[in-house]
Amino acid sequence: MDDQPTPDSIKGVAALNKGIKLLTAIADAEVPPTVRDLSDQTMLPRPTIYRLLAALTEAGLVRQSSGHTYQLGATLVTIAHRALDQMDIRDIAHEHLLKLRDETGETVHLAVFSNDAMLYVDNIESRERVRMKCSLGVSVPLHTTAVGKAYLAFSPQDQRDSALERLRLDDVTGHSITSRDALRAQIAEAAHRGWTTDEEENERDIFCFGAPILDRRGNAVAAASISIPRFRLRPMAEQVYVAPLLEATTNVSRILGYRPNLSGAKAKAAVAG
Numbered sequence: 001m002d003d004q005p006t007p008d009s010i011k012g013v014a015a016l017n018k019g020i021k022l023l024t025a026i027a028d029a030e031v032p033p034t035v036r037d038l039s040d041q042t043m044l045p046r047p048t049i050y051r052l053l054a055a056l057t058e059a060g061l062v063r064q065s066s067g068h069t070y071q072l073g074a075t076l077v078t079i080a081h082r083a084l085d086q087m088d089i090r091d092i093a094h095e096h097l098l099k100l101r102d103e104t105g106e107t108v109h110l111a112v113f114s115n116d117a118m119l120y121v122d123n124i125e126s127r128e129r130v131r132m133k134c135s136l137g138v139s140v141p142l143h144t145t146a147v148g149k150a151y152l153a154f155s156p157q158d159q160r161d162s163a164l165e166r167l168r169l170d171d172v173t174g175h176s177i178t179s180r181d182a183l184r185a186q187i188a189e190a191a192h193r194g195w196t197t198d199e200e201e202n203e204r205d206i207f208c209f210g211a212p213i214l215d216r217r218g219n220a221v222a223a224a225s226i227s228i229p230r231f232r233l234r235p236m237a238e239q240v241y242v243a244p245l246l247e248a249t250t251n252v253s254r255i256l257g258y259r260p261n262l263s264g265a266k267a268k269a270a271v272a273g
Contacts, residue, residue, distance in 0.1 A: 021044070060076070089252075104244055118151060145208065146208040150211050175204075216257030
């Protein structure tokens with residue numbers, strides 16, 4: 001009997017759900033919303049919104065700004081930052097990468113930037129007999145890999161330029177980029193379309209597609225890729241490989257607080273760089 005919900009607990013849950021709905025509406029608004037905007041967005045009556053806003057403001061989760069509009073409060077921002085700091089990118093991404101492997105049938109990698117290279121922190125191997133294998137903890141060059149180029153394309157411009165200046169553009173396979181200008185051009189193209197390729201540039205007979213995983217500012221924190229033996233590369237690659245890759249990386253990026261409407265600005269900044 002003690003586990004049965006009481007009228008007060010039911011009301012409390014309902015109020016909590018309305019508060020979360022209100023916070024989400026404020027967070028998603030392109031400009032700070034008014035009470036009227038919030039009522040239109042959430043379909044909650046204005047007296048309810050005023051009451052919730054008062055409670056949320058007192059708790060520091062919301063603050064009232066000029067023009068009787070509302071924004072997220074400092075307490076909520078602090079909580080969000082702490083939550084992000086506690087997230088492990090491998091744990092967050094793994095289920096999405098597993099789905100990506102199952103959809104494409106090919107080996108999938110997750111890599112992070114480390115010491116001017118990309119460090120593999122997760123990989124899910126293809127079930128095919130012939131497949132690319134890669135051990136965790138292996139570092140690969142930025143300029144020869146799809147994950148490296150994806151990371152560079154969506155890094156802040158000053159960090160990207162600094163990394164590019166330090167890079168040794170070694171020819172790893174005979175297909176590798178050895179021109180800084182050519183690499184910049186590929187990075188600009190990747191920033192515009194959102195994904196990259198590695199056409200046997202890091203390992204012979206292996207073709208890769210890569211895409212960045214972005215934080216709430218639209219900056220790359222990691223990158224994921226699909227690695228396919230050249231002989232098994234299927235036609236209509238953008239539909240077969242790139243579309244599910246972008247779905248996976250976008251889903252992970254959303255968990256990290258990214259919103260796709262920022263991508264245009266990031267792409268323009270990267271192209272300009």
